[in-house]
Amino acid sequence: MVKRDIKYYFAYFFIAVAIILITASFSIWFVGRIKDKSETLSPTFSNNISCSTFVIDPGHGGEDGGAIADDGTTEKELNLLLAKDLSLLLELNGDKAVMTRETDTLLYDKYGDLDNYKGKKKIYDLKNRVRITNEQQSPVYIGIHMNKFPDARYSGLQVYYSKNNETSKLLAENVQKNTHAYIQNTNKRAIKRADSSIYILDSLDCPAILIECGFMSNSNELVLLKSTEYRRDLATVIFISAINTAGAD
Numbered sequence: 001m002v003k004r005d006i007k008y009y010f011a012y013f014f015i016a017v018a019i020i021l022i023t024a025s026f027s028i029w030f031v032g033r034i035k036d037k038s039e040t041l042s043p044t045f046s047n048n049i050s051c052s053t054f055v056i057d058p059g060h061g062g063e064d065g066g067a068i069a070d071d072g073t074t075e076k077e078l079n080l081l082l083a084k085d086l087s088l089l090l091e092l093n094g095d096k097a098v099m100t101r102e103t104d105t106l107l108y109d110k111y112g113d114l115d116n117y118k119g120k121k122k123i124y125d126l127k128n129r130v131r132i133t134n135e136q137q138s139p140v141y142i143g144i145h146m147n148k149f150p151d152a153r154y155s156g157l158q159v160y161y162s163k164n165n166e167t168s169k170l171l172a173e174n175v176q177k178n179t180h181a182y183i184q185n186t187n188k189r190a191i192k193r194a195d196s197s198i199y200i201l202d203s204l205d206c207p208a209i210l211i212e213c214g215f216m217s218n219s220n221e222l223v224l225l226k227s228t229e230y231r232r233d234l235a236t237v238i239f240i241s242a243i244n245t246a247g248a249d
């Protein structure tokens with residue numbers, strides 16, 4: 001009787017030790033995962049600029065439709081839809097994403113402190129997009145646009161980058177490279193350094209890129225740009241590129 005009890009105690013002891021070991025191993029693994037995740041959530045760019053906020057800027061809006069396709073589709077509406085997809089992905093990943101506009105409007109009167117808009121709406125609109133970006137803590141600016149060209153043969157995404165911050169080029173390269181790798185295998189376009197004609201990229205000092213996501217003048221690409229699935233693919237490529245840039249060495 002006594003012998004049998006001792007045997008049971010030994011069994012209980014070994015089971016208890018096993019449970020403790022399994023629990024401890026699981027805890028270490030789980031904490032490790034949380035730690036990995038938290039590192040992803042607070043990305044640091046290669047030049048040690050930490051990115052707190054992605055500013056997603058859908059170009060144009062309101063009375064400024066941007067490029068207009070032959071079927072009447074406006075650039076401003078496609079920009080907004082894609083920008084919303086991109087912001088959602090960033091937020092789902094735990095990153096802070098701020099959209100410069102979430103409705104069909106220009107932003108020249110955003111702060112109500114400028115007047116005499118006549119003939120100045122466009123420049124005030126651009127100035128306010130820069131201002132919204134600079135109000136954020138450690139911003140990374142991503143402008144979303146669509147292209148148009150008289151020759152309908154041209155197609156493909158192309159990224160412009162600001163010369164004012166070295167991370168801009170890295171981010172642009174990642175978006176261009178991943179677009180080629182995942183959704184446009186025949187796209188031979190290279191990234192372009194923006195000159196002063198792109199006011200926002202010329203004005204910002206933070207990492208900043210402007211993505212011409214595709215040509216509305218190319219009928220095949222227009223069909224793609226108008227499809228929800230393709231825009232989500234584009235948003236995913238931009239999102240992954242932004243996050244990968246954050247983790248690059």
Ligand SMILES: [Zn+2]
Pocket residue numbers: 059060066067075145146
């Ligand atoms: Zn545009």
